[in-house]
Amino acid sequence: MAPALAGIAGALGVPLPLRPPERVRVFTGPVPGSAADPGLLARSCWALALLTEASPRRSRDRGPLGRFRGGSVSGDDLLGLVPPAGLTQLSEFRHVFETALLPQLAARAGPWALGPTFAGSELIKADADLIAAGLLLELKTSAKLSLGITDLLQVIGYALLDFDDDYRVAELGIFTARYGYLATWELDALLSELAGHEISVQSARDEFHGFLLACADAG
Numbered sequence: 001m002a003p004a005l006a007g008i009a010g011a012l013g014v015p016l017p018l019r020p021p022e023r024v025r026v027f028t029g030p031v032p033g034s035a036a037d038p039g040l041l042a043r044s045c046w047a048l049a050l051l052t053e054a055s056p057r058r059s060r061d062r063g064p065l066g067r068f069r070g071g072s073v074s075g076d077d078l079l080g081l082v083p084p085a086g087l088t089q090l091s092e093f094r095h096v097f098e099t100a101l102l103p104q105l106a107a108r109a110g111p112w113a114l115g116p117t118f119a120g121s122e123l124i125k126a127d128a129d130l131i132a133a134g135l136l137l138e139l140k141t142s143a144k145l146s147l148g149i150t151d152l153l154q155v156i157g158y159a160l161l162d163f164d165d166d167y168r169v170a171e172l173g174i175f176t177a178r179y180g181y182l183a184t185w186e187l188d189a190l191l192s193e194l195a196g197h198e199i200s201v202q203s204a205r206d207e208f209h210g211f212l213l214a215c216a217d218a219g
Contacts, residue, residue: 029112042090047078100180108133120161123212137173
């Protein structure tokens with residue numbers, strides 16, 4: 001699949017790294033978006049998402065990539081896999097993000113991280129979507145009308161896995177793309193409200209760390 005990836009990177013006008021980055025991409029944000037053609041960018045995102053099916057844990061025979069089994073694949077082959085309905089949906093999602101979410105993040109100047117992992121990710125596999133200057137943000141595209149408790153516990157878990165407070169997370173957020181709604185909470189206030197008494201974020205992290213270590217030892 002490497003030549004196909006190189007073809008997509010060339011079409012987008014971006015360099016393809018020789019190897020995957022060893023660290024999460026951390027930068028000073030916000031930054032301007034991609035100048036690539038929106039349609040091409042949507043097709044590229046779709047193709048790259050399909051490539052997850054090429055991992056050893058998943059069978060390519062079950063999805064669109066199955067047609068390429070045993071043969072060579074070009075970037076144009078992958079870019080041609082997106083169905084019209086999928087392209088339309090990606091375009092609509094982009095509009096929602098540009099109009100409903102990005103204006104709310106634009107004032108958050110400081111360190112940003114894409115796909116951040118945490119110190120605790122060595123004990124339990126976990127990576128978040130985005131941290132924007134202290135706001136840990138999870139992006140949801142589900143059609144569910146309301147946020148579930150599991151969604152809230154998910155972002156709390158991410159924050160607690162940052163054992164050494166590397167990302168200085170002070171707020172949690174969930175953005176529901178299908179409804180263009182961003183919900184945010186102050187981390188310490190949320191933990192205290194859920195516990196019914198004042199909670200130290202660092203103490204909660206330390207307890208969570210100890211719990212995960214005990215689980216690892218027991219396993």
